[in-house]
Amino acid sequence: METIASLFKKRFPEPTAIQHKAMPVLLQRKNALLVAPTGSGKTEAALLPVLEMLNGKQGISCLYITPLRALNRDMKKRMDWWCDHAGITHAVRHGDTSVSERGKQRSSPPQLLIVTPETLQAILVGRVLRKHLANVKHVIVDEVHELMNNKRGTQLSMGLERLAEIAKFQRIGLSATIAKPREAGKLICGGQEFEVIDAGKGRELDLEIIKAYGGEKKTFEKVKEILEKEQGKRRIVFVNTRSTAEALATYLDMEKVPIDIHHGSLSAEVRLKTEEGLKGGETKTVVATSSLELGIDIGDMEEIIQFNSPREVARLVQRVGRSGHAMHLRPSGKIVVGDYDEWMEARAIKNKFEGGFLEEREVVRGAMDVAAHQFVGLLLDNGRMSIDDAYKILSRAYAFGLKPDEFQRVVKQLGRERLIFLNPDNTAAIRQAGREYYFYNLTTIPKEKKYMLRDSSTNKIVASLDERFVATLTPGEFFSSKGKVWRMIELSSELLAEPASSADFIVPDWVGEDIPVHKEIAQAVGRLRREDGEMHGEKIIPDEKKLLVEIAKESVILHSCFGTRVNYTLGRVLQLRLAKKLGAEVAVATDPYRVMLKLPFPAKKEWIDAALVPYDLEFDAEESLWNSSALRIVFLHTGRMFGMFGEDAMIGTKLIRLMVDTPVYDETVTSIFRKYFDLEGTKKVLMGLMKKELELVFEEREKLSFFAMVGIKRKEEGVPSIQPREAMLKSIREELGKKKITLRCLSCGAERITTVENAPENYKCHKCGRTSLTIWPGAPEELADKAAILRAYGKKGLFALSVYGVGPKTADRILSKLHKDEDILLLELLDAQKNFIKNKKYWRA
Structure with a gap:
C-alpha cells in the first residue's frame, strides 16, 4: 500500500x-x-x-x-x-x-x-x-x-x-x-x-452583461444565439427558478438546440444521468437551477451563462466558478438580462463582487422545533436522563441558542404530546410514540404538499400549486397560474380563487422559488439609478435614499430600493394598516425595488403617509400573518416537528389561536419572520423617513411611471391572457348555458332533460300544461320554492338556480332587484356562490 x-x-x-x-x-x-x-x-x-x-x-x-x-x-x-x-x-x-x-x-x-x-x-x-x-x-x-x-x-x-x-x-x-x-x-x-x-482573495471573473429586452422570448432567443455561436463548448445555463428552467429548456429543444436539464424536482436518476453526461462530455449544454451550484464533480465548464440576474453575489461567484476550474484559468460567464431591473441588478452585483462584498449568512439559532427533536434523540441515546444534563449537552452547540426556561417550555410541550415521560425528579424518558416521532422527523426539510386550485365560478379543480408559492399569498391577491390571472378567496384543504377580470399587478406562480435580493444589492441599484441619471421620460428617479409613492387612482406603487425582505415586510404591514383604515381588502405584491398596492377605491396621499410609521411594527407584522397562507402552512410544518400532526393533517386558524402561547406558535412566527421578513431593516427605513434622513415624495398620476411599469411587467411575464371582465363573464355564461338540468312537474311528475340555454321560455309542463316545473332533484322543502322562482322570473330564474351554491332564497333576493344589466346580475350570483363555498365547511349536517 x-x-x-x-x-x-x-x-x-x-x-x-x-x-x-x-x-x-x-x-x-x-x-x-x-x-x-x-x-x-x-x-x-x-x-x-x-x-x-x-x-x-x-x-x-x-x-x-x-x-x-x-x-x-x-x-x-x-x-x-x-x-x-x-x-x-x-x-x-x-x-x-x-x-x-x-x-x-x-x-x-x-x-x-x-x-x-x-x-x-x-x-x-x-x-x-x-x-x-x-x-x-x-x-x-x-x-x-x-x-x-x-x-x-x-x-x-x-x-x-x-x-x-x-x-x-x-x-x-x-x-x-x-x-x-x-x-x-x-x-x-x-x-x-x-x-x-x-485561501485568500477569490479568483477574478470574466463577466459580460448582455441586454435582451423585449420579453421572455427575446431573452430566450439571445441565449440560443450565444449557444449556437460557438457550438461544442461545455456550458451550464443557470436560471433562478424551476419553471424558468423548464420553459427555457422547452424553447431550446423546440429550436433544435441540443440541451439537457437539471433541477431539484427531477428524479435522482435523471439528475445523475445529466451529471454523468456532462462529466463524460456526451452532454455539452445543461439548463440548471442551483442544483448544480454545489461541488458535484461535472468536469470543467468552458463557459457559464446566467439567465437574468443571479440575485446574489454569492450565487454569481458559485455559478461562474463552475468554469475555469483549474487555478491557472479564469472563470468566464455571460449574464443575459431581459429588462431594466435585471440589467441594473446584474450591474450592481458585478460591482459589489469587484468591491469584495458577499451577502452575510447567519446560523439559525434557537429553533425550538429542532431542539425538541434533538432532546428526544438524546433520550433514545441515553435512556432516562436529567433534563438539566440534556440542556448542558445541547447548549454546547452554537445553534442551540435557548435559555433554560425556553428549553423547559419545549420539554413540557413534548410531554403534552405524550412523546416522553416527565418525572417529578426533573428527568425524562422516551415513550413508544417518541421513537416513531424521532424517525418520522429525521429531516428538517418540510414535507411539502400540492394545493388544488378550485375555480369558484365553476366549482372545478383547474390546477395544482406548490405549497411554497401558496405560502406567499393572502386573500384578495391576484396571482397567475396556467396562463390565467386569479384572485385568491381563501385557503382550506384547497385554494379557492375566482377568475380575475383584470389586474394591475399579479404574483406569478414561480415567486415562491425565487432567490431573495439582499438590501445592499437593492441599495446599489438605487445608487446606479442616481449616478446614471437616466430619467426614462420621468421627472423623479427613485434611488437608494429617495422613496417615491405613485398614486394612480386605486393603484399605489411605493418605490423603495431596500431588497426582497424589507419590501415584503413593508408590503404586509401597509396592506394590514390600509385594510383596517378602509374596512376592505387591499391587494399587495412586492419585489426588491417596489411595493405595489391595489385599493378598492382611489387612494389618498394621507392614507399612505399615515401608514408609513415605525410604531407597532412587530405587532402589525405578526397580525398580518393571520390573513396569510404562510401562518397555516408553517404552523403545520412546525407542529409536525413537535409531534402534533401526521402527514395528512389539515388545520384551521381556530386551532392556531388556541396554541398562541405555546412553543409551536412561537417557533412558527419566528420561522416566518426569519425567512420572509426583515423587521430591523424595515424599522430603520421607517425611522429614516420620520427623521427626514430618507426622502419621501408623492406623485399623483393618470398613468404609472416607467419605473412602476418595469415591475408590473415582470410580474405579468408568462401570463398571456389577462381577460377583460366582459370576456370572463361571457365565458362563465356560456359554460352555465351548457349545463344539463332536469325539469320535473310537481303536478303530474313528468320530466324533461334539457340545458339551461335550450330550456323553454314558458315554464309550463309539456304533459299537463301547468306552471309547476321545478329543477330536479333537490331538497324536498326547496322544490316548491324553485318552481315559484321559475314562474316569477322565467329564464333568469333558471339561470340563477343553475349557479352552484345559489338556492331559492338567495336567488329570490338577488332577482328581486330586477337588474337591467345581465353582467351585474351574474357578478352578484358569483359573489353569492363564493360565500356559499366559503361557509359550507362550517355547516353541520
Whole structure:
C-alpha cells in the first residue's frame, strides 16, 4: 500500500494555496474551517491529511458529511482512487442504501463513512452503529455555507454534540468564500477552538452583461444565439427558478438546440444521468437551477451563462466558478438580462463582487422545533436522563441558542404530546410514540404538499400549486397560474380563487422559488439609478435614499430600493394598516425595488403617509400573518416537528389561536419572520423617513411611471391572457348555458332533460300544461320554492338556480332587484356562490 504523501505527488505537481496552508494544521489534529472558492483543491486539502491519519485505524474513524445525496455519490467516486491505493475502506450511507449494504456496514464498518446530516441522525441511535461511532476521530463537514441560514445546519450542530458524548474527534469544515467564516466555524465546532484557514482573495471573473429586452422570448432567443455561436463548448445555463428552467429548456429543444436539464424536482436518476453526461462530455449544454451550484464533480465548464440576474453575489461567484476550474484559468460567464431591473441588478452585483462584498449568512439559532427533536434523540441515546444534563449537552452547540426556561417550555410541550415521560425528579424518558416521532422527523426539510386550485365560478379543480408559492399569498391577491390571472378567496384543504377580470399587478406562480435580493444589492441599484441619471421620460428617479409613492387612482406603487425582505415586510404591514383604515381588502405584491398596492377605491396621499410609521411594527407584522397562507402552512410544518400532526393533517386558524402561547406558535412566527421578513431593516427605513434622513415624495398620476411599469411587467411575464371582465363573464355564461338540468312537474311528475340555454321560455309542463316545473332533484322543502322562482322570473330564474351554491332564497333576493344589466346580475350570483363555498365547511349536517 502506498502512503498518501506519495500518492499526492502522483496527482498534483504542487499544492494549491489552500492545501499548502491547511494540511500542516490538520495534521496537528486541530479543528479548522477551510474557506476557498470552487476548484481550489480544498476537498483534498481536508481529506488527505485525515486519510494519512486513518492508516491502521479500525472501525468508523472518519465521518464525511455532505448536504446532498448526490454529493455523497460524487465524493465516493472521488475517494475511490485515494482509498483503494492507500488501503482504506470507505462507504456511503443514506436513505437509499440497500439493506444488504447496511448489514455489511454493521458487521464490518468502513474506516471512512460518507453520510448526510439526516443519516447522522439515524445512525446516532442505531444499536450497533452507535458502538462503531465511538471510534470516530475525525468529522469533515462539506459545503458548510449551504447549512447556514437553515435548520439543517441547526440540527447538525446539535447532532455533533450528541456524537461528542461518545467520541472525541477533530472537526473540519469546508466552505466556499463567505462573509462571516467565524459564524460558519462555530456552527460545526460549537464552543471548541478552531482556526479559519482562508485561501485568500477569490479568483477574478470574466463577466459580460448582455441586454435582451423585449420579453421572455427575446431573452430566450439571445441565449440560443450565444449557444449556437460557438457550438461544442461545455456550458451550464443557470436560471433562478424551476419553471424558468423548464420553459427555457422547452424553447431550446423546440429550436433544435441540443440541451439537457437539471433541477431539484427531477428524479435522482435523471439528475445523475445529466451529471454523468456532462462529466463524460456526451452532454455539452445543461439548463440548471442551483442544483448544480454545489461541488458535484461535472468536469470543467468552458463557459457559464446566467439567465437574468443571479440575485446574489454569492450565487454569481458559485455559478461562474463552475468554469475555469483549474487555478491557472479564469472563470468566464455571460449574464443575459431581459429588462431594466435585471440589467441594473446584474450591474450592481458585478460591482459589489469587484468591491469584495458577499451577502452575510447567519446560523439559525434557537429553533425550538429542532431542539425538541434533538432532546428526544438524546433520550433514545441515553435512556432516562436529567433534563438539566440534556440542556448542558445541547447548549454546547452554537445553534442551540435557548435559555433554560425556553428549553423547559419545549420539554413540557413534548410531554403534552405524550412523546416522553416527565418525572417529578426533573428527568425524562422516551415513550413508544417518541421513537416513531424521532424517525418520522429525521429531516428538517418540510414535507411539502400540492394545493388544488378550485375555480369558484365553476366549482372545478383547474390546477395544482406548490405549497411554497401558496405560502406567499393572502386573500384578495391576484396571482397567475396556467396562463390565467386569479384572485385568491381563501385557503382550506384547497385554494379557492375566482377568475380575475383584470389586474394591475399579479404574483406569478414561480415567486415562491425565487432567490431573495439582499438590501445592499437593492441599495446599489438605487445608487446606479442616481449616478446614471437616466430619467426614462420621468421627472423623479427613485434611488437608494429617495422613496417615491405613485398614486394612480386605486393603484399605489411605493418605490423603495431596500431588497426582497424589507419590501415584503413593508408590503404586509401597509396592506394590514390600509385594510383596517378602509374596512376592505387591499391587494399587495412586492419585489426588491417596489411595493405595489391595489385599493378598492382611489387612494389618498394621507392614507399612505399615515401608514408609513415605525410604531407597532412587530405587532402589525405578526397580525398580518393571520390573513396569510404562510401562518397555516408553517404552523403545520412546525407542529409536525413537535409531534402534533401526521402527514395528512389539515388545520384551521381556530386551532392556531388556541396554541398562541405555546412553543409551536412561537417557533412558527419566528420561522416566518426569519425567512420572509426583515423587521430591523424595515424599522430603520421607517425611522429614516420620520427623521427626514430618507426622502419621501408623492406623485399623483393618470398613468404609472416607467419605473412602476418595469415591475408590473415582470410580474405579468408568462401570463398571456389577462381577460377583460366582459370576456370572463361571457365565458362563465356560456359554460352555465351548457349545463344539463332536469325539469320535473310537481303536478303530474313528468320530466324533461334539457340545458339551461335550450330550456323553454314558458315554464309550463309539456304533459299537463301547468306552471309547476321545478329543477330536479333537490331538497324536498326547496322544490316548491324553485318552481315559484321559475314562474316569477322565467329564464333568469333558471339561470340563477343553475349557479352552484345559489338556492331559492338567495336567488329570490338577488332577482328581486330586477337588474337591467345581465353582467351585474351574474357578478352578484358569483359573489353569492363564493360565500356559499366559503361557509359550507362550517355547516353541520
